[in-house]
Amino acid sequence: MPANRFNGFTNYGIGIGLRSPHYHHILTRKPVVDWFEIISENFMIDGGRPLHLLDQILEQYRVVQHGVSMYFGSVEKANREHLRRLKDLVKRTKTPWVTDHLCWGSVDGRYTHDLLPMPYTFEAAKKTAQKVREVSDFLEVPIAVENVSSYAEFHVSEMTEWEFLNEVVERADCGILLDVNNIYVSSQNHNFNPMTYVESVPAERVAQIHIAGHSKYEKYILDTHDHAVIDPVWKLYDRAIQRAGHTATLLEWDDNIPTFKEVHNEALKANRFLAKGVLAHAV
């Protein structure tokens, strides 16, 4: 069940994030990679080297856009300039689906450039879903929202994070970018069972999965994307694949980035779970 209406009925396999230390390797060696994920905001510009490079990548690879500043959970309406530039990029990349985070991060036009956790209330779910619908209508491409890692919870929350996620995606009728590392990080920071989260997500809405590494501190875990994926996260991934079937999977590695080969090899470890998951899902 990888192809669904939330990922444009595609069958993408394992991809990695397109990051600048790897540009030269990718363009000169042309490694076999199923697809690359780009950070949309890095290419929402008018010209110059970044767009030239993107065009070179697009000649040979499939690209999916991942955003970091749409802030579906912020109260204000989506910024028109942001939307216009994002749509221009969607036309350029022909991304089958677009992802961004289920979070907030701006107030009165001021941006924090962070992915801040939502208060899990019905009112917030309703407003967030409305914004997801508006953005999707404007972009004319399916949207999948990603669960974020968090370090704080609000007193006003009326439900769990996964219940909130479900409430939003049902109301917005959108897809899910399920980040199993984020689930793990939040589960450790908030003392819940991460498997309960994975089991509770509507599998038919999962458009894509993120895997990544993180950093453990004395009293909390920080989502740093600077390590390999740890076993407990692979276990969550394994279960997610069993439930959702063969799903487009992306390894995020954004800091202390090793060689292209190391990153790609780490991502390809997902293959063993994908193969097993296809069988389990078929049964």
Place this chain on the structure above:
Amino acid sequence: MHPLTRSEKMSGVAPNGERMKEYAARFIKPNDRLTSFERLEIYNKQYWFRLLSGLMEDFPGLQAILGNRRFEELCKAYLQDCPSRSFTLRNLGRDLENWLRKNPKWAGSRQAMAVDMVRLEWADIEAFDEKAEPPLKAEEVAGTAGANLRLRLQPYVRLLDLRYPVDSLVLKIKGLNEDTEFSSNAFRERRKRKQVQAIAKLKPAQIFLAVHRVDYSVYFRRLEATEYRLLVAMQQGKTLGQAINHCFSSKKNAAPPELAQVAGWFQNWAGLGWFCALKRK
């Protein structure tokens, strides 16, 4: 967005004057390891770390001029007055020049050099990813060349008149950042700091500069004063005739340049692709 204390902790006082511990506890749940204050502090620290890193990356020349501590203080004050109003961190420094002009105390005696450096480093960012239009072709102007011709410069070309030769400092810093001949990072950083401190003591010397790009790389090109004025006039939308009159009738130009020299400038600019194709009516 609430500033951190000098020891990089979250302030004990909330924006509304309330004790931060109580303020945080009203909104944020504690857990078995962290208080509400500590959980909120994670986000507070991350905000400042992220934005200060962004400015450090964009303005290494300003950092070299002011030194690390003063640069950080300036950035914190700037971000408090001008928080990001863009969806992209690329635009974080776009108000820095204006802000610094209105708030000279943050650069102290190095204000003039600091403003020049901010202008150059922001121009560097803009020249890197601004739009490029199709370049002008010789045949487009062959039949129409004349005083009424309105030539447009590429959107990525930035023209600067500076009181200090800060371009040399930026080039030195870029060179040091690319230099990997030393084995130890610590040694390299120490050596870099010494070299940068030495060249940051620039003496005033007016320069005119074009910040532009060729093959997707940004370059600085020094210009002569009249050359600069001619380009600025064209960038402002003056016709060729108006631009030439504006520049060469000025009393500042005691000795107007030779015709051959002006022709040479135009050849260079055209060769660098600085002129856009004419707009079709």
